[in-house]
């Protein structure tokens with residue numbers, strides 16, 4: 463009998479039917495069932511193993527990067543297994559559960575102030591770059607600027623979704639932060655079938671969706687707040703802005719009526735799918751990526767009560783989406 467290691471069990475996550483009222487079949491890709499709890503397990507493993515192959519990461523080395531939480535958790539888990547020291551720069555926005563998870567895997571955290579621009583020398587990204595420069599034998603995956611982040615999702619998640627849907631996928635909805643997931647998966651799917659519609663779900667007040675006038679938002683993990691080479695807009699049909707009220711308001715509906723205890727970025731993705739239902743037709747196969755679990759945000763009280771104010775947004779042509 464051959465048994466898988468923990469790292470070998472990353473990926474191959476379930477794709478399950480979500481019974482929203484729609485002529486299309488709507489499927490949720492449960493990336494929160496990865497061992498580290500998010501879609502970032504895939505890209506973190508890919509970046510680390512590539513660095514090992516190219517000699518950028520050597521035994522006894524230190525992995526340093528900036529993260530809104532999930533990438534840091536994935537690096538910390540993989541670093542623990544492979545014997546690397548891991549240092550993650552974070553901001554106060556990251557949930558308490560995510561800090562504690564990184565610490566539980568043995569990572570060291572450096573708290574940095576929230577800054578509007580990555581180029582600000584105090585930003586968590588700039589501080590990770592500076593620390594990497596002064597730490598001997600260190601490797602920085604650099605998820606925000608390393609295009610290999612996108613290639614990880616192209617090679618892995620993209621082909622997995624194509625195979626699981628037997629090539630029948632017609633629409634993809636993905637949360638966009640670094641844009642690695644949407645750009646990589648989007649490119650893979652468009653290469654197989656250029657008619658697949660690819661939607662990047664953004665926060666309404668991010669740098670990108672606010673046209674350069676960003677405002678703080680509560681949704682974690684997504685929000686296009688900088689210009690990078692990773693974002694491949696040639697494979698994105700539309701960027702869908704989602705407000706905190708929509709993305710967070712739907713969370714208790716998903717958990718209490720569908721059993722989907724997902725994080726805020728998945729709430730934003732589900733809210734965009736619901737808004738697009740009037741454009742779906744019989745035979746469409748819609749995939750929405752659920753990047754992480756609601757268990758990482760329980761102390762933020764997003765799940766307690768269904769906010770009745772959100773329900774009108776869940777009505778599609780007078781027909782409520784909740785079945």
Ligand SMILES: Cc1ncc(COP(=O)(O)O)c(C=O)c1O
Pocket residue numbers: 500501502530531532533637638639640641642643644682683684725727728753754
């Ligand atoms: C839960 C979750 N969903 C989506 C994303 C966005 O993915 P990407 O950075 O590939 O755009 C992230 C990024 O951290 C995330 O943590």
